[in-house]
Amino acid sequence: MAHPPRIAIYGIGQYGMMIARLAADRGWPIVAAFNRAGPKVGHDLGRVIGLGRDLGVVIQDSESGDYAGLDADIGVVTHRDLLSANMPAYRRLMGAGLNVACHGVQSYLPQSNDPELAAEIEALAQCNGVTFTGCGIWDMSRIWAGILTAGPCTEIRSIHIASLTDPEGQCNSIEQIRQYCISLPVETFHERGIARNAAALAKKTIPEMVLRALGYTVLESTATIEPVVYDVPVKTKFVPEGWFEPGLVMGVRFRCETTTAEGVTGTGLIDQRMFLPGDVEHMFWEVDGTPRNRTRVERLDSAHATAGNLFNRIPDIIAARPGIVPVYEMGPLKTTAVRWPRIGR
Ligand SMILES: NC(=O)c1ccc[n+]([C@@H]2O[C@H](COP(=O)([O-])OP(=O)(O)OC[C@H]3O[C@@H](n4cnc5c(N)ncnc54)[C@H](OP(=O)(O)O)[C@@H]3O)[C@@H](O)[C@H]2O)c1
Numbered sequence: 001m002a003h004p005p006r007i008a009i010y011g012i013g014q015y016g017m018m019i020a021r022l023a024a025d026r027g028w029p030i031v032a033a034f035n036r037a038g039p040k041v042g043h044d045l046g047r048v049i050g051l052g053r054d055l056g057v058v059i060q061d062s063e064s065g066d067y068a069g070l071d072a073d074i075g076v077v078t079h080r081d082l083l084s085a086n087m088p089a090y091r092r093l094m095g096a097g098l099n100v101a102c103h104g105v106q107s108y109l110p111q112s113n114d115p116e117l118a119a120e121i122e123a124l125a126q127c128n129g130v131t132f133t134g135c136g137i138w139d140m141s142r143i144w145a146g147i148l149t150a151g152p153c154t155e156i157r158s159i160h161i162a163s164l165t166d167p168e169g170q171c172n173s174i175e176q177i178r179q180y181c182i183s184l185p186v187e188t189f190h191e192r193g194i195a196r197n198a199a200a201l202a203k204k205t206i207p208e209m210v211l212r213a214l215g216y217t218v219l220e221s222t223a224t225i226e227p228v229v230y231d232v233p234v235k236t237k238f239v240p241e242g243w244f245e246p247g248l249v250m251g252v253r254f255r256c257e258t259t260t261a262e263g264v265t266g267t268g269l270i271d272q273r274m275f276l277p278g279d280v281e282h283m284f285w286e287v288d289g290t291p292r293n294r295t296r297v298e299r300l301d302s303a304h305a306t307a308g309n310l311f312n313r314i315p316d317i318i319a320a321r322p323g324i325v326p327v328y329e330m331g332p333l334k335t336t337a338v339r340w341p342r343i344g345r
Contacts, residue, residue, distance in 0.1 A: 011079025107134025169302030207266025
């Protein structure tokens with residue numbers, strides 16, 4: 001594209017702010033910002049995201065905002081994980097002719113997470129001639145790492161991902177880590193039905209997306225979720241005493257499996273748990289085939305990594321065909337730092 005991407009941001013929280021700061025850094029025009037009603041609405045985006053100056057973009061109430069006059073290439077949706085919660089944003093932004101980059105976990109593969117809403121998103125994208133893509137940290141570290149690990153194989157029997165994520169790395173409050181009951185009693189995990197949490201179950205699509213990208217015909221994807229409990233205290237930045245007591249939920253463990261018509265299976269053992277001394281956030285892909293191949297990705301700056309994955313996908317999304325286009329169809333992620341270097345804020 002000849003000009004830098006012009007963006008609108010929907011959901012000015014931790015990641016909406018990071019995307020806005022990255023755009024301001026690179027000179028990508030931010031044409032509009034929307035948030036639900038509250039203290040951010042009516043204020044200049046530059047002040048809210050901590051630039052210390054106006055950007056000339058007043059944050060609008062997402063319910064009553066002006067979508068008709070939006071002159072942007074893409075809307076970045078950074079508020080919720082469930083497609084059902086994000087649908088008003090999709091309808092508004094795609095209805096205004098914008099491509100959509102969504103950070104919600106169900107958006108990576110809508111058709112597997114919520115087929116009914118996926119059909120509506122596909123129809124919206126087709127009738128407005130725009131692209132809808134779910135993106136974020138899974139792009140390079142889970143999806144493309146898996147595709148590339150299988151790349152040299154001339155025969156594949158199975159693929160497997162084992163990973164460890166620090167829940168504090170991408171969360172900015174104790175409320176966020178408590179979405180899966182981390183720091184709460186195990187009974188609360190069961191009472192709240194975390195094992196049936198639709199956003200958490202989206203992890204089932206990790207091996208599925210890699211298998212789809214490799215050309216396999218997916219039959220079924222499943223995931224189970226169990227609590228992780230330690231018998232030692234664990235360091236945390238979220239409580240004044242600096243550690244959580246033993247015996248509480250300290251994380252969640254997902255076991256995922258995808259089966260295919262060709263008989264190749266994809267499995268995942270995905271831990272999202274408070275770190276013990278020596279832990280490093282990583283994704284480890286293993287392909288059993290000919291040849292056998294392994295790749296380990298270490299994510300040392302998790303929050304920046306998810307914002308960077310989304311930000312750097314924006315040009316690909318704008319250039320893609322209309323419809324739902326998953327990141328695995330777009331080629332490996334490339335940095336935008338060379339084409340659009342920092343101009344400062
Ligand atoms: N794709 C990935 O790999 C990945 C990685 C990490 C996180 N995520 C997901 O990214 C999303 C955003 O995370 P975050 O940490 O930025 O969350 P956050 O800090 O809570 O920010 C959410 C923002 O959206 C606003 N909002 C909430 N509901 C809204 C609605 N119905 N309409 C309009 N605005 C609304 C909130 O407004 P208030 O100011 O009123 O609260 C807040 O400004 C979450 O769903 C998270 O799970 C995805």
